[in-house]
Structures are given as C-alpha cells and as structure tokens.
C-alpha cells in the first residue's frame with residue numbers, strides 16, 4: 001500500500017500534539033524525519049494517510065505513547081560531558097555522608113550508571129541512590145535492563161569497566177551488562193518533566209542534560225521550576241554545556257560554574 005506523505009496541515013496537528021504532551025517544539029524542518037520515524041506505524045495499521053494515523057493517536061493512549069517513543073531523540077553515552085562527573089567527584093572527595101541524584105531525561109540510563117560507578121565505593125552502600133526518569137517508556141525498559149552494545153564501553157574509564165561491565169557471551173555476544181550490584185541503589189521510572197514530580201522526593205543533584213534544547217523558553221521555565229522543586233536547598237542543577245537557562249528567571253538559583261547551578265533558598 002502506498003502511503004501519502006504527511007501534509008503541512010497534518011504535520012501542524014502533530015506539532016501541536018507533541019508540544020502539548022511532551023513540550024517539544026518540533027521545527028518544520030523535522031517533517032521528513034518525523035515521517036520516516038512514523039511510517040512503520042502506518043504500515044502496522046495498514047493506513048495510507050497520516051490523517052488516519054493521527055485519529056488513532058488521539059483516541060488511543062497506547063498509540064500516543066508509541067508515537068512519543070518514536071519521536072523523542074534519545075542519543076546518550078557513558079561519561080558524556082566529563083566535566084560534570086569531575087564536579088561530582090570533587091564533591092565526593094570533600095566527603096559527603098549520603099547522596100541522592102536524579103538523572104532527569106535519562107534516556108537508556110548511561111548517565112545514571114556512569115554516576116553509579118563513580119559513587120559506589122565512595123559513599124556507603126546504603127547511603128546513595130540514583131533515580132533515572134524519562135517520558136519514553138522504551139528507553140526506561142532498556143535502562144532497567146542495563147544491557148548495552150559493546151561499542152559503548154569505550155567511553156567508560158578502565159577502573160569502572162573492569163569492575164562493573166560484564167562482557168556478554170553466547171546470545172549476549174557484542175553486548176555488556178552493568179553489574180547488578182549497582183542496581184539495588186537505582187530506580188528507573190517513566191515521567192513527564194512538564195509535570196511536577198513530587199513523588200520522587202528531594203535530591204542533592206539533578207542532571208538535566210541534553211533535553212532543554214528541545215523546549216521553547218516558556219517550556220524550559222516550566223521544566224526547570226518543576227525540577228528545582230525536587231532539589232534540596234544547597235543542591236546542584238547540572239545542564240548540558242551546550243544548553244542555557246538564561247531565559248529562566250529564578251532568584252533562588254545561582255550559577256556556580258559553567259552549566260552548574262546551586263539552589264540557595
């Protein structure tokens with residue numbers, strides 16, 4: 001069956017829907033990318049137009065989730081933007097009694113596991129916790145599994161690679177598994193940063209990296225305010241080196257380093 005390309009009107013409907021549900025502003029230039037990512041769903045339902053698919057999305061929650069999963073960009077890797085891990089290490093060397101960290105928009109969990117490898121051993125076993133969360137249910141499933149392509153291992157420093165990465169054999173050849181000893185201190189959950197996530201409790205550090213770039217200034221403000229409400233006074237918010245929150249006006253957040261902010265009241 002030949003699928004008719006997505007029209008400007010259909011794409012505009014999709015842009016509004018994604019903005020309302022996820023907060024992501026999809027540029028007009030993303031039309032071809034969106035079309036190719038969603039084509040398989042039209043094939044799945046044997047549809048020949050995006051208008052029909054959009055009707056299904058609007059009335060079926062599971063398909064809405066499927067669509068969000070296909071549209072979000074989940075690129076990540078271990079020890080991404082090393083300077084932020086150095087910052088956490090500097091806190092550890094000062095001696096912290098306990099540490100709760102939130103990897104907000106965690107994707108498949110590389111950021112959360114990178115932190116866990118560093119913290120485990122530096123802070124007592126029952127004194128640290130890392131929560132990873134994402135709107136994409138598929139990446140959260142993968143994060144919980146902690147199984148990655150072997151090519152991803154190159155970014156992990158040797159000391160952690162040897163201790164926490166188990167190279168797969170047989171049907172797991174070409175992959176590695178994060179050592180289960182880390183998992184009892186880690187939790188992964190689906191959530192939407194557009195909403196308040198009080199149930200997650202308060203954190204000493206929040207990593208909110210490589211997600212703000214998808215949001216408009218207004219949405220950034222909503223997201224940062226939501227996230228800050230989960231940060232302890234004295235705690236740190238870390239954003240990507242390539243992002244900024246200049247448009248977000250918050251008196252209780254001061255910049256302490258490039259891309260690192262402290263909640264002061």
Ligand SMILES: C[S@@+](CC[C@H](N)C(=O)[O-])C[C@H]1O[C@@H](n2cnc3c(N)ncnc32)[C@H](O)[C@@H]1O
Nearest residue numbers: 022072074075076105107135136192193209210
């Ligand atoms: C590029 S990844 C960043 C992963 C990781 N933080 C890093 O820096 O490597 C962006 C993630 O943000 C998630 N995301 C996008 N909008 C979101 C929202 N409204 N709430 C929660 N997560 C969201 C996407 O699903 C995606 O996994």
